[in-house]
Amino acid sequence: MSESKTSDTETADLEQFRNEMRAWLEANCPPEMRKPATSDADVFWGGRNAKFSSEPQRTWFERMRDKGWTVPDWPKEYGGGGLSAAEHKVLRAEMGRIGARPPLSSFGIWMLGPALLKYGNDAQKKEHLPKIAAGEIRWCQGYSEPNAGSDLASLQTRAESDGDDFVITGQKIWTSYANYADWIFCLVRTDPAAKKHDGISFILFDMTSKGVTTKPILLISGYSPFCETFFDGVRVPKSHVVGTVNRGWDVAKYLLQHERAMISGMGERGVGRPLGQIAADSVGTDALGRLDDAMLRGKIASFDVDEAALAACAERAVDLAKAGQAHPAFSSAMKYYGTELNKRRYEILMSAGGVDALEWESERSRQGARPRAWLRTKANSIEGGTTEVMLGIVAKRILNLPGA
């Protein structure tokens, strides 16, 4: 939009965009894709070995991809939709209105893409971004190590210079879906003599490279969404470093802001039936038609207040970023609150489900979908930086409280 336009014509343009968007979604989003995802098969992650779990899932993905709306606000030259922040907000609102699922879920979209847009060189952007947008390559994140969790910058995986290549040796842990991923964005130590934040590089490589192995970790949910990932002399061209060698911590931190924003948005916020009605289905109602468990009803109502308020805050965070008024560490605040809230949601769902929410292996319980999801949420406040690390960041970077 040109700057000379008045806000009135901008508003009118936006309303026209909204109407077009609404009509397009109405015509193109299959009814099956207008319900919340309830299982892993409902989520499409893309990648070389991707399979669609249904025809509507394929149709929806392909239509959105062709519009560039898997990544609506990325530039068109990289397969994006080229939408402005205001248009993107309208698209999200319109998708939310009909409960449309994201057509593609991807660490490439949520994490690597934004980092490449900011720090990648032309060749890297042209090589990787269109494949992320089109769901052709599935990425995983090589950050945490067995001895570098909350203290991420103490990571030890080393990359030794050998001509035009780095040779990478070490171990990562909690690598989400490493066993399904095609490529990895990885933090490696390229200068062991430097101070811990100064000798790290951010590098990309193919998971089929010689020397890469993965081993899924069985979690309390009974699922294995995370892996141990081993690198034994993996040879990677130096041209795959994003940004400057030994300045990878800048890229890593920037990406973490996006990761935290992503995790804070986890959970099916405001979609589907109100939590209180879901609870009433199993608990029952009293003579006035109210949930027949006053304490649980109060907890749910407090949750609803906080959830609605957080949604407003998430909306405001986007608006502040657009207005250039956002604090760069604010995603840590949202990550802390969003993940604690999602844990509350699942504690409520378990309490509401009672005995029925305890079955682990049955058709009736869809193989224990609810208790497994409940246990999965416990990782939300650990992965991507623990709640305690987030609060420390808020205290130091936003409130400027003293101490290292």
Added chain:
Amino acid sequence: MALVLTEEQSMLRDSARGLVSDKAPVSHLRHLRDSKDPTGFSKEFWHSFAEMGFAGLLVPEEFGGSGLGYVEAGIVMEEIGRTLMPSPFLATSVVAASALNRGGNAAQKSDYLPKIASGSLLATLAIDEGAKHRPLQTSLQAVRAGNGFKLSGAKALVVDGHVADLLIVAARTAGSAGERDGLTLFLVNPKAKGVAIERTIMVDAHNAARIELANVEVNADSVLGEVDQGAALLDGVLDIGRGAVAAEMVGLSEEVFGRTVEYLKNRKQFGKLIGEFQALQHRAAELYVDIEITRAATMKALQALDADVAKAASAVAVAKARAGTTATRAVQEGVQMHGGMGMTDQFDIGFFMKRARVCEELFGDANYHTEQLARARGY
């Protein structure tokens, strides 16, 4: 609409902040309290407020006001919250002006709105009767008598009731306590025969009164809106008041939090700044996030009121509920983190705690509004 202030709104905030912090810092409230000021606010300052266009902020331009919206009213309320300035702005310029503008007929509007805008008329809504805010429980009786009505009953927590020139009284013309139908709003002259007003000195040193009406005669022209059908008008007016009080609580919370963080950066114990202790850092960080989220929810509610008052109920319930819990947490942490100093009257922090407690009860507390949301969502 973006949840950030426009350029014009930022300018309004800056001018309100300049005026309020310059002329009415917390010491202003302290002085009014300690001198047992008979009005409980500064009339002189109220006139400069009116000259700046704030008294008539919500009054349409045709009646001499600025014709601005609820977001703008919230901006002024937030600045009032920062210095705890006792001001007729809430009762007169927000609640009463909205009631008259939304419910008034042509004569009522032209009688009162210009005077509100010029700062020459103070007005207030008399709603609560029991210990808690329960608008539908209104039982103050209005019975038909000749061409008009006779009003009998009692009201409490009538903001600025001791100085108001006009009372807007919620009464029951039909049905019984608890029912939606049968509520009517009346414009009552506080000097009318049968009106007894007792100024109540409150914990927060702000202004309120208890009012008793004994067979107070009003004529038919005194009805604001429709007889028996006042509930919808009342809902809207109360929601506007709730949004405004939520904004005041956001300003109050942010101010008390800012003072507390400053204290953490200056107070030393065990040879360290107490802000270095992680136990305090994490609590401060949690409170910061709470305030940010509540600020966003409050902006959302005020924007919803500007878009359509009748459809803003849930957003307002969320904002007022959040504002209540957040302000309560902010003042409690404020006193605790200031230690013994926080307990002294000499220190300002206690004033914030007292005002937050009153704001929490005004137009429904967090429990009330959380309950409203549960009902709206059908469980």
